[in-house]
Amino acid sequence: MNRLTRFLINAAFFLEGSASYKKIKEFFYNLLENDSYKYKKYFDYFMIFLILSSIVIIIEETDHPIYYWLRFYDLYVVTGIFIVEYLLRLWVYADLRKIVIEEFESSVFLGKRFDTKKVLKKIFLKIREYIFSPFAMIDLLAILPAYRELRILRIFVLFRAFKIFRYSKNTIEFFKVITSKKTELNVLIFMMLFIVFISGVSLYVFEEKTNPNVHSLLDSFYWAFVTISTVGYGDITPLSNEARIFTIIIILSGLSLLSFFTSIIVSSFTEKIDQIKYTKILSQVEKLDSYYLICGYSHLAELVAQKLKSEKKKLVIIEPDPQKNEIIQKKGYLGIKDDASKREVLETIKMKEKAKAVICLAQDDLHNIVIALNVRSISKGIPIITRSFSKNSQKKLKLAGADYVVSPYETAGLIASKILSQPIAMEAIINILSKKKNAVCDEVEVLRDSFLENKKIEEIDIESYKLILLGVRRIDEHGKKFHFNPPDSFVLKTGDLLIIMGYSISVSHFKSQVIESSLAHARKKR
Amino acid sequence: MREKRDNILLIGYGRYGEKIANFFDENEGNLYILETEEKNIQRARQNGWDKLFLIDIDNDDALLDILEKENFSYVFCATDDEEKNVYFTITLKSLKSNIKIISICESKESERKLKLAGALRVIDTMEGSANKIFHLIEKPAVMEAIEEILFTSDDIDIKEIEIPKNSFLEGKYIKDIDFKKDFNLILIGIIDKEQGDNFVFITKGINHKLDAEDILVIIGYNDDIKKFIKALKESRQR
Numbered sequence: 203m204n205r206l207t208r209f210l211i212n213a214a215f216f217l218e219g220s221a222s223y224k225k226i227k228e229f230f231y232n233l234l235e236n237d238s239y240k241y242k243k244y245f246d247y248f249m250i251f252l253i254l255s256s257i258v259i260i261i262e263e264t265d266h267p268i269y270y271w272l273r274f275y276d277l278y279v280v281t282g283i284f285i286v287e288y289l290l291r292l293w294v295y296a297d298l299r300k301i302v303i304e305e306f307e308s309s310v311f312l313g314k315r316f317d318t319k320k321v322l323k324k325i326f327l328k329i330r331e332y333i334f335s336p337f338a339m340i341d342l343l344a345i346l347p348a349y350r351e352l353r354i355l356r357i358f359v360l361f362r363a364f365k366i367f368r369y370s371k372n373t374i375e376f377f378k379v380i381t382s383k384k385t386e387l388n389v390l391i392f393m394m395l396f397i398v399f400i401s402g403v404s405l406y407v408f409e410e411k412t413n414p415n416v417h418s419l420l421d422s423f424y425w426a427f428v429t430i431s432t433v434g435y436g437d438i439t440p441l442s443n444e445a446r447i448f449t450i451i452i453i454l455s456g457l458s459l460l461s462f463f464t465s466i467i468v469s470s471f472t473e474k475i476d477q478i479k480y481t482k483i484l485s486q487v488e489k490l491d492s493y494y495l496i497c498g499y500s501h502l503a504e505l506v507a508q509k510l511k512s513e514k515k516k517l518v519i520i521e522p523d524p525q526k527n528e529i530i531q532k533k534g535y536l537g538i539k540d541d542a543s544k545r546e547v548l549e550t551i552k553m554k555e556k557a558k559a560v561i562c563l564a565q566d567d568l569h570n571i572v573i574a575l576n577v578r579s580i581s582k583g584i585p586i587i588t589r590s591f592s593k594n595s596q597k598k599l600k601l602a603g604a605d606y607v608v609s610p611y612e613t614a615g616l617i618a619s620k621i622l623s624q625p626i627a628m629e630a631i632i633n634i635l636s637k638k639k640n641a642v643c644d645e646v647e648v649l650r651d652s653f654l655e656n657k658k659i660e661e662i663d664i665e666s667y668k669l670i671l672l673g674v675r676r677i678d679e680h681g682k683k684f685h686f687n688p689p690d691s692f693v694l695k696t697g698d699l700l701i702i703m704g705y706s707i708s709v710s711h712f713k714s715q716v717i718e719s720s721l722a723h724a725r726k727k728r
Numbered sequence: 729m730r731e732k733r734d735n736i737l738l739i740g741y742g743r744y745g746e747k748i749a750n751f752f753d754e755n756e757g758n759l760y761i762l763e764t765e766e767k768n769i770q771r772a773r774q775n776g777w778d779k780l781f782l783i784d785i786d787n788d789d790a791l792l793d794i795l796e797k798e799n800f801s802y803v804f805c806a807t808d809d810e811e812k813n814v815y816f817t818i819t820l821k822s823l824k825s826n827i828k829i830i831s832i833c834e835s836k837e838s839e840r841k842l843k844l845a846g847a848l849r850v851i852d853t854m855e856g857s858a859n860k861i862f863h864l865i866e867k868p869a870v871m872e873a874i875e876e877i878l879f880t881s882d883d884i885d886i887k888e889i890e891i892p893k894n895s896f897l898e899g900k901y902i903k904d905i906d907f908k909k910d911f912n913l914i915l916i917g918i919i920d921k922e923q924g925d926n927f928v929f930i931t932k933g934i935n936h937k938l939d940a941e942d943i944l945v946i947i948g949y950n951d952d953i954k955k956f957i958k959a960l961k962e963s964r965q966r
Contacts, residue, residue, distance in 0.1 A: 494865065501835060505858030513866065559865045587861055591743075608860050610853040614806065614832050615747030616879050617851050620886075621830060622736070622756050622802055625849055626919055627886045627945045630927045631878065635859040641929045645869040668931045670914060672877065672947070675869040684876050686884050687914055687948065701873040703916070704931040 207318045214302035231294040234287075237371060238488045246369035249287070253344075253362050256280045260362075284345045291341065295332045298325050336377070340364045375478050383470040390466065394430060394459055401452045402426040408445045413438070430456035476524075476539065483536055487551050493518050495557040497542035497573045498564030499526045502589060502610070506561060507535055512637075518551060543572040545580065554581040562588035562604070567595035571602045578603030634703065642706045644713070645675070648698040651723035652716045660690035667712045669704035733757050737800040739816050740807030741768040744832050744853070748806050749777060760798060762791075764807075785812070792823045805831040805847070810838040814845055821846040877947055886916075886947045889957060893940040896963035903935045911956045913948035 217223050232239035259276045262268055301324050309316045332338050343361035367373035380387070402423035409416050415438045416422055425438040429452045440446050487493070494510055496503050499521040510517050511534075519535050520542040521527055530537030540547045542564075553560070560577045562570040570588045577586055588604040590596050599607050621628045633639045648654045654662065664671045673686040676698050684701075685692065694700075702709060734757035738745055741763050749772070752759050760779040763769045769782050783790045803820060805813040813831045820827050831847040833839045834854045842850045863871035877884050891897050897905070907915045917929045921941050928934070936942075946953065 502854050502857055502861075505854055506861050509858060509862040510866075513862075515866070561861060561865070585865065587864055589857065593743075593746075606864050608857050608864075609747075610834070610857040611743045611747040613856040613860065614744050614851055614853040615749075615751035617853075617856060618748040618804060618806070618830070618832075619751035619753055620878060621849060621851065623753075624886055624888050624945075626927055626943065627888050627916070629849070630917060630929070630945060631874065631886070632856065632859075635863065635874065636855055639929070641931070643867075643870050643874065645867050668933050670916065670931060672914065673873055675873065682872075684873050686873075686877065686881075687908070687912065690908075699869040701870055705929070708931060 204318070207316055210302050210318065210321065211306050211316070214299040214306070217299045218303060227294060230290050234291055234294060238485055249283075250366055250369050252280050252283060253366050257362050281345055284341070288338070288341045288345065291338065292329065292332055296328045298328060301325055301328070336381075337368055340368065375474075375481075379470050379474045379478075380467070382474065383466050386466045387463075390459060390463055393455075397452060397455050397459075398423060398426045398430055401430075401448050404448050405440060405445050408442050408448075409440065413441050415439075426452060429453060430459065432456050432460060479531075480539065483538060484550065487518055487536055487538070490516050490518075490556060492516065492556050492558050493536075495520070495542075495551075495553060495560045497521075497560065497562045497577075498569065499523070499530055499537070500563050500565055500589075503561070503563040504533075506563065507533075511535070518557075520547060520551075543569065543576050545576060548576065548580055553577070554584070557581075557584055559585040559587060562586065567591045567599070570604075571595070571598055574599060574602040574604045637706075640705055641703065642709055643672070643701065643703045644709045646700045646702060646709075646713055646716055648694045648696055648700065649716055649720035650696045651727075652720035654694050654700070654716055654719075655696055657694055658690060659688055659692045659694070662694075664702070667704070667715075668708040669702045669712055672701045672703060675699040675701060734801040735760060735798045737762060737794075737798070737803040739763075739803065739805050740812070741772045742806075742808035744806040744808055745804075746771070746775070748804060748832075749775070757801070760794075760800070762794065785815070788819060788823060791819065795820070795824050795827070801828065803827060803829050805829060805842075807832075810834055814838060814841050817842055817845040817847050883949050883951075884947065885950055885953060886945065887953050888919075889944045889946060889953075889960070891938055891940055891942050891944065892960055892964045894964050895940070895960045897938050897960065898940050900938050901935050902930070902938065907946070911948070911959075912952045913946045913956060916945045916947060918945065919943040 233242055233245050236242060256276050259268065259272050263273075302321055305321045305324075306316060333342070340361050343358045344365045346358040346361075367377070402419065402425070405425060406416065406419050406422040410422075416425070421438060425440075428435050428438075429449060432453070440449050493516040496507060496517060496519045499519055503519065507517055507519065517535065519530055519537045520540055521530060521537060522539065522541045524539060527537050527539045538547070538551065542548065542562075548554075551557075560573075562573045562577075564570050564573060567590060570590070574586050574588055577584060585606075586604045587606045587608060588599050590599055590607045590609045593609075593611075596607050596609070617628060617632070634641050634643050659671070671687075673684055674688050674692065674694065675682065675684050676695070677683075702712065704712075736752075736757045737760045738748060738752075739762045741749065741761050745761070745763075745768075749759060749761065758779065759777070760781065761769075761772050761777055762781040762783065763772065764783060764785045766782060769780050772780055781794055783794070805816045805820075807813055807816070810833055813833060817829050817831055820829055829847045830849045830851065831842045832851050832853060833842055834852070836852070839850045839852050860871065863874075878886060902915075902918070907913045915930050917927050918936060918938070919925060919927055919942060920936055921939060927945070928936070946956070948956075
């Protein structure tokens with residue numbers, strides 16, 4: 203094993219073992235490439251500022267002498283930062299150490315010699331891959347205008363302008379779309395060059411002697427290009443009949459090529475538009491800390507979403523149907539066009555870490571069962587609520603992992619059973635639950651050290667808050683129990699939940715009083 | 729309380745109808761079931777219902793016959809198809825204008841149509857289910873409490889009580905009566921006949937003067953409710 207090989211392996215393993223190296227690299231990766239990283243956008247703004255300022259300086263410089271410090275700023279600060287950025291991007295582009303480690307491990311495993319040449323070649327290819335990627339080329343060319351001695355290099359100031367695109371996500375998407383149609387565009391360019399070539403040559407052959415405006419082959423190519431693009435300056439025009447016939451052919455093919463070009467761009471966008479929207483929504487979902495997940499966009503799902511939205515809760519909806527997705531978007535929800543019964547879908551939106559509960563509201567029992575199973579297979583603890591359709595499916599849904607099964611048919615039955623004898627009372631309760639009349643039913647926790655703790659019901663005087671106390675939910679060693687209309691001597695304990703009814707303003711006032719009293723006590727203690 | 733048992737008609741024995749029949753309290757009256765499809769009638773028969781009618785949806789004469797013969801106090805329009813419910817509501821109203829109809833619907837749109845068609849009350853099952861789901865994830869204790877009070881517990885009930893003439897409540901102000909201390913009941917609200925038929929939530933803080941025929945909406949243990957009603961009646965006789 204020679205020294206170079208030993209050095210490569212040692213360095214690779216040293217870096218692999220160093221936590222701080224990885225941390226620093228991850229930081230720069232996030233800063234440069236990770237769109238969901240919080241501070242990336244500040245870095246992007248900073249770079250855009252540098253580019254704009256340097257462009258202004260270069261333009262100004264072309265016909266005025268500029269201050270020395272401006273020149274210094276452009277020549278050293280901006281260019282310096284560009285160079286550092288270029289190198290950092292190269293660094294975070296790939297984990298080169300892994301190439302070495304992989305080769306080392308396979309050589310140990312297979313008992314063969316460590317192939318230094320192969321590794322170096324791989325590293326070289328990786329670096330080349332980066333250097334020749336379109337954005338890296340732009341980055342490199344954007345550094346060049348700093349070299350003032352070569353005036354032609356000034357033209358690369360354009361690349362500084364291009365560089366701005368790098369910091370705008372939409373433009374990156376645009377280029378991606380264009381490059382996805384590479385084959386078609388190549389065919390188009392080839393066709394165009396072919397026609398330009400043929401017609402250029404023929405104009406030259408026909409009119410080089412007779413036409414005073416055609417001096418060289420370049421002139422006729424220029425004429426062919428101006429004509430095929432339908433620009434038609436008219437500085438060179440064909441005079442002979444033969445050349446005019448050619449002109450007609452060029453104009454016709456020019457028109458068809460243009461429309462071909464437009465259709466390629468448009469079709470590639472329509473093909474990609476879903477993808478673009480999808481990535482945009484995913485990045486929005488990624489920014490949420492937690493959300494409720496609704497699977498399936500049925501009428502019931504819409505109502506639930508409305509209620510959650512009115513309480514300012516974050517939610518994500520997964521629905522495979524494209525038309526329904528359009529409605530979801532119009533209503534301003536985060537909708538993902540996909541099938542919630544696929545494992546990878548739930549993994550991309552980080553359901554396990556972020557979803558507070560999953561609500562399965564697909565169009566039939568079968569789908570809800572499959573979705574519930576999928577959710578359960580990823581996370582054991584997450585609460586699952588599903589709707590059931592047929593009466594036999596309740597058991598199956600529970601088996602599939604649903605914690606609660608809601609059946610509109612049962613709801614109807616329950617309400618109908620009461621509405622005959624107590625129509626007004628039922629309506630009032632329904633109104634309270636759906637918050638139609640400004641009156642609400644809510645739960646208030648007895649917080650530690652709040653004015654509720656260890657107090658008797660009669661001491662609180664709930665009526666003075668313009669509230670009704672329906673009961674107290676207490677969890678003790680016997681489990682959960684709802685104490686309906688507890689007697690005045692009932693003593694409240696920490697963790698009890700008061701179930702109260704009242705106007706929303708009274709309820710929020712009472713809630714804030716409880717929280718404040720608890721906080722005030724905590725402050726005093728400190 | 730009622731002297732004669734009411735006849736109640738349930739139209740539709742699909743998914744909704746079956747559940748409504750299941751939860752139907754026999755004390756409320758006699759349940760008749762009307763269907764347009766033979767297989768649903770058979771299912772109803774298998775489930776133990778015997779007062780069954782099978783008619784064609786367009787056969788208004790047959791429907792009128794049934795209405796005149798049995799004199800229903802309430803009709804439930806509870807087919808699984810919202811439009812059918814609207815159609816039945818309109819048909820029933822055209823046959824007998826004073827008929828009381830309670831209908832099932834699944835959307836705001838149908839609710840509007842049903843009310844326009846003349847349904848007395850409309851149960852929006854989707855709204856109800858959405859409420860349930862919302863409370864399950866955001867306020868589970870509220871959901872449990874409400875379900876216990878309304879449905880699960882046999883001891884606790886919600887009741888509308890009309891104030892009889894000359895009873896001890898007549899002429900009193902709400903704030904003068906301590907429902908909790910005196911009767912162990914929770915007063916939710918009242919329907920003040922003087923101010924229209926609207927339900928007034930008690931925590932609005934208005935000190936209503938109670939008149940005869942006003943309706944109190946209370947929640948309490950069954951025994952306490954019975955005692956309260958008895959007290960009301962006795963005070964009237966004196």
